[in-house]
Amino acid sequence: MTSSGIPHLDAQGSPYGGEVYFLPLRQVLDGRVKRRIRRNGLSEEMNNISAERRRRSEETKAEIERLKAELAEKDEEIERLHDETVVLDTDRVWDLEQQVETLKRQLANRSGVQQTPSSPAYEWTRAARDPFSDDFMDLDNDDGDGDEEFGEATRAELVCSTPSRRMRASFPTPPATSPEPQLPQTPCRRLATPHLNTSVQAALPDPEKRQLEQELESLQLEVKKLTTTLESYTALTSRLSDKLTPLSAQTTSEQSSSEAGDLEVHLATVLQNLSDKTAALAELDTSLKSLGFPGSDAFEVIDSLRTGFRSARLELEYLTPGEVTLPLTGAGAEVLDLVLTQLRALAQKAHDADESIDEYHEIELSLRQQLNARVTAMDSLHTQLTKTTRESHAKDARITDLEVGLDRLKSAACAYTRDIAELEALVEHMEGELTTANTDRHNAIAAQQAGTLALTEKTSTITALEEKLTTALAHTTDLQSQLTDLTAAHAATLAAHKDELAALTRAHSAALAQRDARAAELRAEVERLGAALREAHEAVQKLRAENGQLRAEGPRRGAGRGRL
Numbered sequence: 001m002t003s004s005g006i007p008h009l010d011a012q013g014s015p016y017g018g019e020v021y022f023l024p025l026r027q028v029l030d031g032r033v034k035r036r037i038r039r040n041g042l043s044e045e046m047n048n049i050s051a052e053r054r055r056r057s058e059e060t061k062a063e064i065e066r067l068k069a070e071l072a073e074k075d076e077e078i079e080r081l082h083d084e085t086v087v088l089d090t091d092r093v094w095d096l097e098q099q100v101e102t103l104k105r106q107l108a109n110r111s112g113v114q115q116t117p118s119s120p121a122y123e124w125t126r127a128a129r130d131p132f133s134d135d136f137m138d139l140d141n142d143d144g145d146g147d148e149e150f151g152e153a154t155r156a157e158l159v160c161s162t163p164s165r166r167m168r169a170s171f172p173t174p175p176a177t178s179p180e181p182q183l184p185q186t187p188c189r190r191l192a193t194p195h196l197n198t199s200v201q202a203a204l205p206d207p208e209k210r211q212l213e214q215e216l217e218s219l220q221l222e223v224k225k226l227t228t229t230l231e232s233y234t235a236l237t238s239r240l241s242d243k244l245t246p247l248s249a250q251t252t253s254e255q256s257s258s259e260a261g262d263l264e265v266h267l268a269t270v271l272q273n274l275s276d277k278t279a280a281l282a283e284l285d286t287s288l289k290s291l292g293f294p295g296s297d298a299f300e301v302i303d304s305l306r307t308g309f310r311s312a313r314l315e316l317e318y319l320t321p322g323e324v325t326l327p328l329t330g331a332g333a334e335v336l337d338l339v340l341t342q343l344r345a346l347a348q349k350a351h352d353a354d355e356s357i358d359e360y361h362e363i364e365l366s367l368r369q370q371l372n373a374r375v376t377a378m379d380s381l382h383t384q385l386t387k388t389t390r391e392s393h394a395k396d397a398r399i400t401d402l403e404v405g406l407d408r409l410k411s412a413a414c415a416y417t418r419d420i421a422e423l424e425a426l427v428e429h430m431e432g433e434l435t436t437a438n439t440d441r442h443n444a445i446a447a448q449q450a451g452t453l454a455l456t457e458k459t460s461t462i463t464a465l466e467e468k469l470t471t472a473l474a475h476t477t478d479l480q481s482q483l484t485d486l487t488a489a490h491a492a493t494l495a496a497h498k499d500e501l502a503a504l505t506r507a508h509s510a511a512l513a514q515r516d517a518r519a520a521e522l523r524a525e526v527e528r529l530g531a532a533l534r535e536a537h538e539a540v541q542k543l544r545a546e547n548g549q550l551r552a553e554g555p556r557r558g559a560g561r562g563r564l
Contacts, residue, residue: 089357092540096350110312409483
């Protein structure tokens with residue numbers, strides 16, 4: 001269809017083929033029509049419609065920008081939560097590793113034993129039951145105070161299992177027993193734990209200490225016997241040599257040789273036993289010194305062992321006050337087993353924390369994947385909305401052009417109607433003149449003959465005007481038919497546009513509802529993730545508090561080590 005509204009025919013002769021071109025309304029209107037439109041208020045109404053369309057477009061763009069901003073804020077929140085989770089998990093793992101390393105080092109300092117290739121394998125309980133106790137260092141038992149290891153205040157504090165706060169503040173922290181040795185290589189044999197009442201731990205006599213004292217007394221008695229026997233044999237040898245010197249040579253050599261041989265054999269046996277006992281004691285001293293504990297002799301090494309196990313037991317009491325059922329006088333093997341149990345519990349907690357962190361990472365990855373899928377869906381929806389908006393604008397422009405063409409046709413029809421009215425008035429005027437002329441002709445035949453020439457001219461003019469009127473009527477009929485077709489096409493286009501606009505509105509409403517539902521789901525997921533992160537943060541804070549307590553007790557142990 002051209003700008004005049006007449007459609008072109010395609011190759012098959014169909015009036016619906018080809019392309020349609022519409023010019024803007026303000027380019028095809030003349031000044032008179034523009035003034036008429038302004039008088040009727042149509043221009044302002046069209047401006048209002050255009051402003052409403054622009055406002056709706058701006059609101060749609062603002063809504064899209066707001067949704068994008070919300071998505072960006074959610075992405076930033078997820079990134080921040082991810083960073084905080086990574087930092088907290090890293091700090092927590094690092095703190096747990098430091099605690100495990102510290103506990104391993106303390107356990108190695110308290111229970112580590114390095115075995116030399118030349119020393120035999122001793123059990124921990126046998127090493128603790130060594131006959132070289134504190135009583136052997138002081139052979140003078142006249143004062144009766146040689147077996148007391150602690151003072152009055154210390155014995156008073158050891159009466160109860162858990163020291164009070166006031167006594168704990170003044171109770172010295174036991175020092176570390178030795179530098180970090182290698183892991184123990186000797187076998188550890190578990191002894192039967194004596195059944196004690198954990199509510200009241202009195203200073204009862206230790207059966208192991210009593211057994212050690214008995215063994216020490218037996219060894220001391222045996223050494224005294226050997227010393228006495230050696231001295232007696234030495235005196236006997238000297239006396240015999242003194243007595244045998246002045247004897248005469250008449251004594252038979254066989255009797256002298258037999259008696260001297262018996263004495264020499266007995267003396268050699270005694271000396272051999274003494275050397276064996278001395279070698280055993282020296283080997284025991286070497287084995288004790290090879291354990292890695294401080295001390296110049298066996299007695300000091302045994303004191304260091306006893307102090308180390310006691311320090312480990314008191315350290316466990318400080319770490320878990322009131323939870324340890326092992327008495328303060330427990331055996332070293334039991335203290336070592338208790339420390340290993342605590343380490344296993346800490347390792348299990350660290351493993352559970354790692355599993356929780358891995359689970360949080362998987363949940364976060366799943367949430368990010370879902371969020372990426374929703375962002376992709378929103379982008380596709382935005383693209384579809386943009387395309388639909390562009391098509392709507394194109395259809396609006398087409399409708400505007402159709403309205404312009406319709407207005408032009410209406411203006412042309414009005415002009416043709418006005419021309420026809422003028423022609424009809426002219427025809428009526430001419431008919432009146434013709435009637436007057438006929439009357440004058442009947443009245444004055446002479447005048448008619450005189451005006452024959454003028455009448456002929458008027459008749460020709462009337463004929464020409466009738467032909468023009470016929471042509472105008474035919475053209476008016478064509479314009480009315482075209483106007484009817486354009487009106488029907490415009491009504492169909494408006495109906496189709498309204499249907500498409502309603503469908504797009506429903507689709508957009510459904511998309512917005514889906515987006516709101518998904519945003520609510522994502523918000524619930526983010527809240528659940530935040531709750532999980534808060535729980536993890538509380539667990540990390542608890543672990544940090546425990547670590548802070550351990551680090552705060554370090555100076556107290558150093559001060560106690562200085563006092564000891």
